[in-house]
Amino acid sequence: MGLELKNPVIAGSSGLTGTLDSIKKLEENGAAAVVLKSIFEEEILLDVTQHVKEAKKNPMIYSGLSETLDYIDLHIREDNLEKFLQLIRDAKKAVSIPVIGSINCISNEDWTHFTRKMEEAGADALELNLFLNTADFKDKSFEKAYFRIIEKVLAVVKIPVAIKVSKYFTRMGLSLKALSETGVAGMVMFNRFYTPDIDIEKMALTSANMFSTREEQYETIRWIAIMSGRVNCDLAASTGIHTGDEVIKMLLAGASAVQVASTLYKNGPDQISRMLQGLNNWMTDKNFESLDQFRGTVAKAYGDDPAAFERMQFMKHFSEIR
Numbered sequence: 001m002g003l004e005l006k007n008p009v010i011a012g013s014s015g016l017t018g019t020l021d022s023i024k025k026l027e028e029n030g031a032a033a034v035v036l037k038s039i040f041e042e043e044i045l046l047d048v049t050q051h052v053k054e055a056k057k058n059p060m061i062y063s064g065l066s067e068t069l070d071y072i073d074l075h076i077r078e079d080n081l082e083k084f085l086q087l088i089r090d091a092k093k094a095v096s097i098p099v100i101g102s103i104n105c106i107s108n109e110d111w112t113h114f115t116r117k118m119e120e121a122g123a124d125a126l127e128l129n130l131f132l133n134t135a136d137f138k139d140k141s142f143e144k145a146y147f148r149i150i151e152k153v154l155a156v157v158k159i160p161v162a163i164k165v166s167k168y169f170t171r172m173g174l175s176l177k178a179l180s181e182t183g184v185a186g187m188v189m190f191n192r193f194y195t196p197d198i199d200i201e202k203m204a205l206t207s208a209n210m211f212s213t214r215e216e217q218y219e220t221i222r223w224i225a226i227m228s229g230r231v232n233c234d235l236a237a238s239t240g241i242h243t244g245d246e247v248i249k250m251l252l253a254g255a256s257a258v259q260v261a262s263t264l265y266k267n268g269p270d271q272i273s274r275m276l277q278g279l280n281n282w283m284t285d286k287n288f289e290s291l292d293q294f295r296g297t298v299a300k301a302y303g304d305d306p307a308a309f310e311r312m313q314f315m316k317h318f319s320e321i322r
């Protein structure tokens, strides 16, 4: 993405990158960059609706004219956004690592204006968390919205833009390849959706684990290995990366960098220094001096036809089980 990183471990977007104090702690513990907590489109819109409702009760503010309402609407949006922009400005002053702004969006309506403001506030790059839920039965345009959103954002900002994608796509490989060819500078694989559980006593829906487990690394390894060498942008691995071993694996699979969130909640921000120590020790053991000496080497096992390779592995391993 054109960003100079001192090591490959980035603090991914989460509550831990939403305050200046914890951003500073992440830098102290070795984070190479931070992706700020996302601005949620709904959060802003909800706030606008609430404030407008309040304003409507006051005839001094709300005259009943639609222009007044438009003004209040716009004013409050700016105010809410200002808090996020201030965090970018403060972080840029307080830390020397790259600060990446993040937007969690579900429509391509009027939020590209936010990206320009984030660029003006000093963000080194942007990450678009394209949260188009596959459980949406209303939007029949399938993945087309991704392309429209990217096009709109790239038209208004000059800083590098990465997209954070989910692991649910029509024709995953082809879709990700096409997205990488839109002009984005990076792709983060993957974000994590809400997962439900069921409490059988109460017979009610509950929320499953908010944090990932190490078991979730395998799908990330798989797709980083498949896509590396087939995309037009950098790849950052995310989901299930908890220790130095997973950092090494993602680099071997072809990632330029990794993003971590759950492990920082579970083990504290100093987990980053432990992960880096693990990577360093392994590189010393293997006599590697730079990441480029081994990045992507294991992904080559996938060869020219990943589907055929996986079919072969499936037949080899599963047919032997009686």
Ligand SMILES: Cc1cc2nc3c(=O)[nH]c(=O)nc-3n(C[C@H](O)[C@H](O)[C@H](O)COP(=O)(O)O)c2cc1C
Binding pocket: 012, 013, 014, 015, 036, 037, 038, 039, 102, 104, 129, 164, 190, 191, 192, 210, 211, 212, 213, 238, 239, 240, 241, 259, 260, 261, 262, 263, 265
């Ligand atoms: C408490 C919490 C808050 C999060 N908030 C955001 C967010 O605001 N924006 C975003 O793109 N991802 C968010 N994430 C997702 C993480 O950035 C990451 O993609 C996901 O947790 C998988 O990585 P992990 O296995 O290292 O946790 C959040 C995750 C957690 C646990």
